[in-house]
Amino acid sequence: MTPKTIQELINNAKRCECASFIDGDPVQFPHRYSSRQDIEVSAFISAWMAYGSRKVFLGVLDRLHCMMDAAGGPYRFIVSESWRYLSNEGCLYRFYKWADFSVLCQRLADVYSRMESLEELFVPGEPLEKGVLNLCREFDGVNGIPVPGSASANKRLYMLLRWMVRKESPVDFGIWSRVTPAQLLVPVDTHVYTVAKSLGLTARSSADLKTSIEITGQMAEIWPDDPARGDFALYGSQVM
Numbered sequence: 395m396t397p398k399t400i401q402e403l404i405n406n407a408k409r410c411e412c413a414s415f416i417d418g419d420p421v422q423f424p425h426r427y428s429s430r431q432d433i434e435v436s437a438f439i440s441a442w443m444a445y446g447s448r449k450v451f452l453g454v455l456d457r458l459h460c461m462m463d464a465a466g467g468p469y470r471f472i473v474s475e476s477w478r479y480l481s482n483e484g485c486l487y488r489f490y491k492w493a494d495f496s497v498l499c500q501r502l503a504d505v506y507s508r509m510e511s512l513e514e515l516f517v518p519g520e521p522l523e524k525g526v527l528n529l530c531r532e533f534d535g536v537n538g539i540p541v542p543g544s545a546s547a548n549k550r551l552y553m554l555l556r557w558m559v560r561k562e563s564p565v566d567f568g569i570w571s572r573v574t575p576a577q578l579l580v581p582v583d584t585h586v587y588t589v590a591k592s593l594g595l596t597a598r599s600s601a602d603l604k605t606s607i608e609i610t611g612q613m614a615e616i617w618p619d620d621p622a623r624g625d626f627a628l629y630g631s632q633v634m
Contacts, residue, residue, distance in 0.1 A: 399593055400616055406630035407623050413564045415626075420444045420452065421557055421565055423459050427467065430569050434512060434558070435468035435502065437567070441554040442498060442538050446488050454487045458495075472502045494537040501533050513558070513570045522577040526551060547606045552581040556622045565626075578622035580613055582606040589631045 395403075416422050420443065424436040439458065443451050462471040471477065477499035486492050505512060515532065516525030526548065533539040540548050560575050561568030580586065586609070587601035595612040598605040613624030 395593070395595070395612065395615065402631065403593075403613075403616060403624065403627035407627040410626040410630040411563060411565055411623065415565050418448070418452075419565075420455060422452075423455055424557065424567065426459065429467065429469065431469035431506075431511070432467045433567055433569060435472055436462075437554055437557050438502065438512065439468065439498070441550045441557070443487065443490070444550055444553065445538075451487060469506075472499055473506055475503060477503075490537060498533070498536050498538075501536060505532055511570075513572050516570070516572045518572045522555075522573060522579070525573065526555075545603050547582040547601050547603055549581045549583045549601075549606075552579050552606065552622075553625075555579075556581060556625060560620065560622060575620040575622065576614075576618070578620075579606045579610045580622055580624045580628070582609060586625065586628045589628045593631070 416425055420440040421437075423440045424433045427433050427436060436459065440455055443455050443458075445451065459468070462468045462476075465471040465474060465476040477496055480492055480496055482491070482493040482496050484492055486495055505515075509515075512529065515528040516522075527542050529551065530540055530542040530544070534542055538550075540546050540551065555570075555573065555578055557566050558570040559568065559573045559578055560566035582590075582601050582605055584601065587596070587605060590596050590605075590609045590612075591598075596605050596608045598608060609624070609628075610621045613621040613627070616627075617623045
């Protein structure tokens, strides 16, 4: 990277990682809560839903959270099995049916019957990909959750991890400690991939997991202890 590119990325990260970023992003929903478990459940569901039209999926998430709040909050909605009273018929959002949401909730209920937090699927000191594999196995077969061991970029799961792990951020929560910020990968979607490629940060032909690892390596040159901050830097960049 040239000094000019590095400075541009630093400036973009400073500009984008601020409280005003929250309102237009799915991270706004877990920010409604103070309970760790409510934050975690809301974050998982919000990340799961975050694809396609931002305006549309934010509206769907708002309705889901109002429904969960009526049951006592996201965590209570899951463990009380209030989701069992939902109709499993019809489309929820794009490729998701209401039945997919019910299955997702059922798997969450199963996890919380055995552990206090999804964080327990990650073992301190082990490679991050092992924890991601454990997480995918718990939700294997759920529409929208990557197949365990998938070579896809797993953008939404790495975005969830960014939310849960990064500390001292006005956007992210930093409520997990088994994973360090230095272990995180930059969540790669089409925009981040296109910008990274235009800046010469990757030459790969598709936005897969190897691409995310490559881009993260570039961001680690700027933020060695917090490379996922590059997500904000690339989000705020324009295609060159």
